[in-house]
Amino acid sequence: MNVLIADVGGKNAEFVAHALLEYGDRKQLGCKMNRMRIAGESGSIITHLRFGENICSPTVPFGEADGIISFDILEAARTKHFLCPKGILLVNDKKIETGFARGATYPNGLKSEMLQEINGVYFIDGDALAQAEDSLSAAMLGAFTRLLGLDKPTMLEIIVQTSNSNQIAAFERGYLFLK
Amino acid sequence: MKELMMTYEAIARGAYESGVRVFSADPSYKKFIESKFSGYDIKPDWAVNEKVALEIAIGGAVCGARAMVCLKHNGLNLAADPLFSSAYTGINGGLVIVVIDDVGVHVSQTEQDSRYYARSAHIPMLEPSDSAEAKEYVKLAFELSERYDVPVIIRITSRLMASGSTVETEERKVAEVPSEEIAASKYAMLPSNALVRSRIVEERDFEIAEYVNGLTINRVEHAKGKIGVICSGIVYQYVKEALPKADIFKIGTIYPLPIRAIRAFASKVNQLFVVEELEPFIEMQLKAAGIKCNGKDFIPMHGELSVSKLREKFNHIPRPEPEKLPVRIPSDAVKKSTVAKVLEKLGVTVNGDTDAFSLGAGTVVSTLLCTGASIGMAQGFNRAKDNARNNVALIGGSAFLHSGISALAGSMMNKDGITVVIVDDLTDTPVKLDEVCKALGIEEVDVVDAEDGAALESAVEKGLKSRGTSVIIAGGRK
Known part of the structure; x- marks a missing residue:
């Protein structure tokens, strides 16, 4: 299984990566990963996670990601070419505005392009599902767990052991949101 | 015990297990490395610049301690002066220099290829391909360093540094500090001493060049394919995944190259490719040794390689061109x-x-x-x-x-x-x-x-x- 996490800054990516790595460990899956941060604390951060035996490259080849979880629309567009034909692209329906090089602005029309191009794309209002500032990543992970068909009891056990009550509730809401 | 470690963590672990007593780096590594040493009973020295960092490590090694220094490629430029001299003086305790080349220009000003420093300074260089190898190569580097009385460089790239895989941890072994006399004839690089040492450096180069042919980190992986590929570092991982049918010669010692072993490998394959990022460092040495191969006529000389790029080059599998989107800035x-x-x-x-x-x-x-x-x-x-x-x-x-x-x-x-x-x-x-x-x-x-x-x-x-x-x-x- 190949997964990408696309984030701005990296706090949400850290939460999701930690949970997925722990999941892989409990399922006794081999793992390789890569996490490149561009432009410091406010920049794009793309995390590659690869689970299974005999994995070589720590980065996912183009067109081979089973799932991408993105916390921003632009970052989803930046990583969409990694998705495999039947892959899942879960996007927090939000524009995270930061500065862009050479005076560029946040592009328009990315969401409609992705909806047109990709069968397995899902835009969700992560903040509404989270209901608390620290729970966006947990809510998104809940939805991602369901979409990817991961073993919910194992993932929930991890969340219960590592997260607060807001995050546990957000995980459950995320899981139930996309049926 | 097995655990997932990023490559920089594995290098820190390798330093710990090797009994490193002196560690130095410029402060930009503080956030990466300091926490990794916190439980290891090693107090890092944060030097004002990389030249000073290397001098601290050399000082520690000359006194008999195992020492490590961690630098970026452009930091090694600043540290080149003590680097070249330390190849002449040799060391006492082992000295390992970790250099990170920024292939793809992710965090620095240039896409420099530091492998040339190894050749120019006559210093062995190892290149691991994942976290587990990074830890093991640190230990091997200390053994080589002490066996041949020479600093050893471990070269990684930004991509490898930010990658992680499973590492098996072992106990720390602290070597006894040898009581070698700090002889001026060896450690004071006055011209008269340097002339004598330059001959020793040359002889040492030949000895190590022969020795590396038998090292298991330079190995052949047969797949009985029609083509042979020579590669090292993280590129080895890309080659293995993109070209599962190729015969592979995986190089662990970038300098000196195991030329005799490579020549034997080359004689058994129909066509030989050198797949390397940046400059044709391996390719030119093979060609100088009369080994026919393809390299930069096939593989670009700038930017990172990847599984997708190699599939495009070797198997003509189209690679989607990522959309050009605005780049975020700090x-x-x-x-x-x-x-x-x-x-x-x-x-x-x-x-x-x-x-x-x-x-x-x-x-x-x-x-x-x-x-x-x-x-x-x-x-x-x-x-x-x-x-x-x-x-x-x-x-x-x-x-x-x-x-x-x-x-x-x-x-x-x-x-x-x-x-x-x-x-x-x-x-x-x-x-x-x-x-x-x-x-x-x-x-x-x-x-x-x-x-x-x-x-x-x-x-x-x-x-x-x-x-x-x-x-x-x-x-x-x-």
């Missing part, structure tokens, strides 16, 4: 510090430094060459423009201590009149920048609140009108 650079706004208002040319972005001044600099360069550049501007005094050097406190201070001392020696703005970002050192500048003989040193635009503007204007060198320290810790 928020500080957007907000702009008060210093940046003042300099913009004054309309002066700003010779910036590598910390310009972290100072919030990334959008107002006209030049940015390398760490510490802003002051030397400002001197050059003044000379070229006959003291027109329409430019300032803008530098952070850490870059100033890194190497800007040498340029400022030089400007005083040459009686150049330049205007320097130092943004005091030194939060955890006792160094007082205003006292340092005054000690260099600079009379006009103003300490101004970094948020006080009017005071900053007035101080910079005064500096630009001055005949001598003036320094404005923005931030000025109490």
Whole structure:
């Protein structure tokens, strides 16, 4: 299984990566990963996670990601070419505005392009599902767990052991949101 | 015990297990490495620059301790002076130098290939392909270092440094400190001693070149394919995944190359490819040894490789071109510090430094060459423009201590009149920048609140009108 996490800054990516790595460990899956941060604390951060035996490259080849979880629309567009034909692209329906090089602005029309191009794309209002500032990543992970068909009891056990009550509730809401 | 480690963590673990007692690096590695050593009973030295960092490590090794230093590629440029000399003097305790090449230019100014340093300085270089190898290669590097009385370089790339895989941990073994006499004939590189040592270096090179042919980190992986591929480092992982049917010669010792073993491999394959990032470092050595191969006629000389790129090159599998989307930049650079706004208002040319972005001044600099360069550049501007005094050097406190201070001392020696703005970002050192500048003989040193635009503007204007060198320290810790 190949997964990408696309984030701005990296706090949400850290939460999701930690949970997925722990999941892989409990399922006794081999793992390789890569996490490149561009432009410091406010920049794009793309995390590659690869689970299974005999994995070589720590980065996912183009067109081979089973799932991408993105916390921003632009970052989803930046990583969409990694998705495999039947892959899942879960996007927090939000524009995270930061500065862009050479005076560029946040592009328009990315969401409609992705909806047109990709069968397995899902835009969700992560903040509404989270209901608390620290729970966006947990809510998104809940939805991602369901979409990817991961073993919910194992993932929930991890969340219960590592997260607060807001995050546990957000995980459950995320899981139930996309049926 | 097995655990997932990023490559930099695995290198720290390798240092711990190898019994390293002296570790040094420039402070930019603090956030990566310090926590990794916290449980390891090793206290890292954070040097003001990479030359000093390497000198600390060499000092420790000469005294018999195992020592490690961690540098970026451009840091190794600054440390090249002690690097070349240490190859002549040799070491006593093992010395391992970790260098990180920024293939793909993710975090630095250039896409430099540090492998040439190994060849030029006659220092063995190893290149691991994942975290587990990184830890094991550190241990092997110390063995080689002590066996042949030579520093050993471990080369990784930014991509590998930010990658992680499973590592099996072992116990720490601290070697006894040998009681070797610190003989001037060996450690004082006067010309008469250096001439003698250069012959030893040459003989050692031949010995190591022969020895590496039998090392298991240089190995053949047969797939009975039609083509043979020679590769190393993270590229090996890409090749293995993209070309599962290729015969692979995986190189662990980038310098010296196991030429005899490679020649034997080359004779058994129909066509031989060298797949390497950046320069044709391996390819040119093979061609010089008369081994026919393809390389840079096939593989680009810039940017990172990947599984997808190799599939495109070898198997003609189309690679989707990622959409060109706006690149995010650090928020500080957007907000702009008060210093940046003042300099913009004054309309002066700003010779910036590598910390310009972290100072919030990334959008107002006209030049940015390398760490510490802003002051030397400002001197050059003044000379070229006959003291027109329409430019300032803008530098952070850490870059100033890194190497800007040498340029400022030089400007005083040459009686150049330049205007320097130092943004005091030194939060955890006792160094007082205003006292340092005054000690260099600079009379006009103003300490101004970094948020006080009017005071900053007035101080910079005064500096630009001055005949001598003036320094404005923005931030000025109490």
